[in-house]
Amino acid sequence: MLNYKTTLTFYLISILLYLFMISISSAQFYNIENGVFLKSALPLDEPRHLCVDIPGHKDRVKVNGHMMVHSCKEGMWNLDERFEKSSINSNKLRMPYYDRCLAAKKAEEGSKIILRRCLDGKLTNWQMIEAKLRLLDHPHLCLTIGSEPSRLTRGGKRLPTRAKARSLSMRTCSDLSVERQLWTLADPLTSTKPLLPPKGN
Numbered sequence: 001m002l003n004y005k006t007t008l009t010f011y012l013i014s015i016l017l018y019l020f021m022i023s024i025s026s027a028q029f030y031n032i033e034n035g036v037f038l039k040s041a042l043p044l045d046e047p048r049h050l051c052v053d054i055p056g057h058k059d060r061v062k063v064n065g066h067m068m069v070h071s072c073k074e075g076m077w078n079l080d081e082r083f084e085k086s087s088i089n090s091n092k093l094r095m096p097y098y099d100r101c102l103a104a105k106k107a108e109e110g111s112k113i114i115l116r117r118c119l120d121g122k123l124t125n126w127q128m129i130e131a132k133l134r135l136l137d138h139p140h141l142c143l144t145i146g147s148e149p150s151r152l153t154r155g156g157k158r159l160p161t162r163a164k165a166r167s168l169s170m171r172t173c174s175d176l177s178v179e180r181q182l183w184t185l186a187d188p189l190t191s192t193k194p195l196l197p198p199k200g201n
Contacts, residue, residue, distance in 0.1 A: 035082025035096055037072055041131055041182035045150050046164050048072050048195055052102065053165070054080040054095075054115070057155070063098055066105075067113040069145050070153065071163040075191035085185050091125045091136050092118055102126070104170045107138045111170040131182045132173055144171035145180040162197050 038052040053070035055062045061080050073081055079097040087094035093102035100115035103124040116124050125136035126143075133143040146167035156163035171177060189195065 034085075035079070036085045036185045036187055037078075037081055038083050038093065038102075039072055039184050039186045040069065040145060040180075041184045042179050044145065044166075044179065046071055047198055047201065048074065050145060050150070050164075050166060051081045052083075052113075052168065054098075056080070061098075063100065063115055065114075066168075067102065067115065068165050068168050070165045071150075071156075071161070071197075072188075072195075073163075074189045074195035076161075076194045078188065083185065088126065088128055088185065091127060093126055093133070094118055102143075104135055104141070107135060107141065107170075109141070109170065109172060111141075113143065113168045113170070128183070131184065133181075133183050134173060135170070140172055141170045142173040142177075142181045143183065144169055144177055147177075147180065160196055161194050162201065 040050040043049050049072050050069035051072040053068055053073075055065040055068060057080070058077060070081070080095075082095065082097060083102075084094045084096045087101070095101070095115065098115065099118075101118040101124040103114055103116040103120070105112045105114050105123075107123060118124055122137045123135065126133050127136050127139070128134075129139075135141045146169065148166060150164035150166050153163045153165050155161070156165075171181070173181060
């Protein structure tokens with residue numbers, strides 16, 4: 001009986017250690033802390049620039065919702081805006097914290113942008129050409145920020161950060177929309193305080 005209990009205890013401890021090591025290895029492999037912003041190359045109407053973002057915040061993030069652009073979350077929790085920089089080399093735009101990749105819902109004009117498992121079909125495949133993000137198999141379609149003015153988010157209406165947001169969709173790559181179709185993969189600022197908007201914004 002004693003041997004049975006000892007063996008069972010050893011077995012349970014081994015499982016817990018194994019799970020712990022997996023969690024550490026995963027965090028190191030995904031290198032979450034070093035993720036980058038997928039950021040508008042031009043500021044448009046938001047001096048802090050707009051970054052691709054999952055709706056919601058922290059435990060209220062809507063991973064199955066439609067993606068948008070949001071004031072880049074400098075100096076605050078921002079894992080819902082972090083992408084694995086090297087993933088574009090494999091034609092992916094991967095969000096390591098969620099283990100999901102950016103995808104078009106459909107390969108058509110006006111399609112919404114969502115997150116999918118990275119191996120879920122061709123609509124998760126991208127290529128960056130001259131700062132434009134195009135669907136690999138539909139290169140006439142570009143990741144495009146909405147033409148509407150940026151609006152204050154719910155949190156932006158009550159917090160001093162005054163965060164703004166816009167829609168995000170697939171649109172025909174065009175010189176007429178070029179200012180809303182240019183992107184950069186940018187490191188967050190080394191700031192420990194939220195970046196507030198300039199006075200008057």
